[in-house]
Amino acid sequence: MSRCLISKVEVQGFIERCMTGVGTKQHHARSLAEVLVEGDHRGHYSHGLNRMDMYVKDIQTGICAKDGEPVVEKESAATALVDGKNLLGPVVGNFCMNLAIKKAKEAGIGWVVAHGSNHYGIAGYYSMQALKENMIGMSFTNTSPLVVPTRGKDCTLGTNPISVAAPAKDGDSFVLDMATSAVALGKVELHERRGDTIPEGWGCDAQGKLTTDPKRVLSGGGLVPIGGSEATGGYKGYGLGMMVEVFCGILAGAQYSNHVRTWKVTDRVANLGQCFVAINPENFAPGFADRMSDLLSIQREMEPADPSCPVLAAGDPERMNMKKCEEMGGIPYHINVVNYMNECAKRVGVSPLLPCDNLISN
Numbered sequence: 001m002s003r004c005l006i007s008k009v010e011v012q013g014f015i016e017r018c019m020t021g022v023g024t025k026q027h028h029a030r031s032l033a034e035v036l037v038e039g040d041h042r043g044h045y046s047h048g049l050n051r052m053d054m055y056v057k058d059i060q061t062g063i064c065a066k067d068g069e070p071v072v073e074k075e076s077a078a079t080a081l082v083d084g085k086n087l088l089g090p091v092v093g094n095f096c097m098n099l100a101i102k103k104a105k106e107a108g109i110g111w112v113v114a115h116g117s118n119h120y121g122i123a124g125y126y127s128m129q130a131l132k133e134n135m136i137g138m139s140f141t142n143t144s145p146l147v148v149p150t151r152g153k154d155c156t157l158g159t160n161p162i163s164v165a166a167p168a169k170d171g172d173s174f175v176l177d178m179a180t181s182a183v184a185l186g187k188v189e190l191h192e193r194r195g196d197t198i199p200e201g202w203g204c205d206a207q208g209k210l211t212t213d214p215k216r217v218l219s220g221g222g223l224v225p226i227g228g229s230e231a232t233g234g235y236k237g238y239g240l241g242m243m244v245e246v247f248c249g250i251l252a253g254a255q256y257s258n259h260v261r262t263w264k265v266t267d268r269v270a271n272l273g274q275c276f277v278a279i280n281p282e283n284f285a286p287g288f289a290d291r292m293s294d295l296l297s298i299q300r301e302m303e304p305a306d307p308s309c310p311v312l313a314a315g316d317p318e319r320m321n322m323k324k325c326e327e328m329g330g331i332p333y334h335i336n337v338v339n340y341m342n343e344c345a346k347r348v349g350v351s352p353l354l355p356c357d358n359l360i361s362n
Helices: 008-021 026-041 049-061 089-107 124-133 185-194 214-218 234-252 288-300 316-328 335-347
Strands: 002-006 071-075 079-083 109-117 136-141 162-167 173-178 272-279 331-334 359-361
Touching: 002 335, 008 026, 008 049, 008 331, 008 335, 026 049, 026 089, 026 124, 026 316, 026 331, 049 335, 079 089, 089 109, 089 124, 089 136, 089 272, 109 234, 124 136, 124 162, 124 173, 124 272, 136 234, 162 288, 173 288, 185 214, 234 272, 316 331, 331 335
Parallel strands: 079 109
Antiparallel strands: 002 331, 002 359, 071 079, 109 272, 136 162, 136 272, 162 173
């Protein structure tokens, strides 16, 4: 599989050029580029450069707004309701998380919800912003309905991710960033493209029965919640997905459940609901970071079941991926993704393109 090594700076500049090329404001383009590159840098390729064409199309068609800024509609010392004004998700996300952190500095906690938002990249990007202020951060979003509830047949919930980031000592941290579906849709699509079967517990067919055939999941079926079937605890993942919907679509007065537009069908505004929380540990028991470090080391330092696979904590696989990128001197992208995005850039008259000269075999 040929991969192409590209520096973070080059990818970020490229995404910014493509977005401004279709009329996005410079600082909005930068907000989007930063979150997409961070997704790739952390190893979540499904939420990075791979998605750029979707954002370009949203701006080109006018289904996503390029002018204006988010607006606070209602607030108290610790809370706010924000109208995202149908702007790019990362523009709304940064605005809300900054506001939540500001409130947490003053009130100990900030809880901000937004309606009128769009796809915002990886949820962890926002929760991790609180770490810079030694705070706990949380971020949630609803999404297009792709998940079939336990005992159901129709997709009525999104992959509705949860992210919680908590600071430990010396820059260490716990960073949970997970969908409430068993896997992301992209993983099922990838297996289908390769002609592979999928593991049981990823998705179901149009009758609501678990299947290992990715085609059945993609044509009339759907993803299943974390836990898979009812017998293996799928109703718990279903409950978590609903919880995210409570914090997002319901609390913010955005679209929710099967009222959210179908994935990749951009015939109407998304109006996603999102939730951003910052909590200042200083307002609680002293020694938070010390205990957090101890909690992490209890897990990481235990003897693993398999000596070649150490016990990790949430955020560790991403840290390892980032370290690998640093050692290689860039982010390795599949050559097909690079070529596809360069074609997308050519169509909107953008240059220079992504460089393809630094090939590595993988």
